[in-house]
């Protein structure tokens with residue numbers, strides 16, 4: 453008789469950051485691995501590093517960020533994973 457229309461798929465797309473290399477814009481000169489707030493802006497809630505295509509970083513700075521994040525983990529500034 454009556455068929456229910458299938459629900460439209462709600463595609464939740466979270467945009468984390470604007471696509472722009474923040475480091476290229478010149479505000480940050482050096483990346484400090486002790487700067488937790490900075491590093492946290494480049495990791496997800498679960499502690500994963502945000503990929504370049506999401507963060508919008510250029511290759512050079514993404515590499516620098518990745519290194520800083522790894523260092524920061526070692527130093528205990530940011531968590532390895534959030535449980």
Ligand SMILES: [Zn+2]
Nearest residue numbers: 473476510513
């Ligand atoms: Zn850059």
